[in-house]
Amino acid sequence: MSSNTNTAILEAINEEVNELSPMAVVSELGITPMADSFDEFLAFADMEKLRYKLVFKRFEEMSA
DSSP, X not given: OOHHHHHHHHHHHHHHHHTSOHHHHHHXXXXXXXXXXXXXXXXXXXXXXXXXXXXXXXXXXXHO
């Protein structure tokens, strides 16, 4: 795929991921929070980084 095509795909995936709840992002990444509660986990989680990971996870799964 061309660079422009990849960029368009990544942007589309990013829009989809940004619409997900934090719980959905964590669940799709298969992360088990190591905290007393999900709210406590979210207080310390870098959701921007987790969303970034999910975008690239979905992108990689498309080419598999």
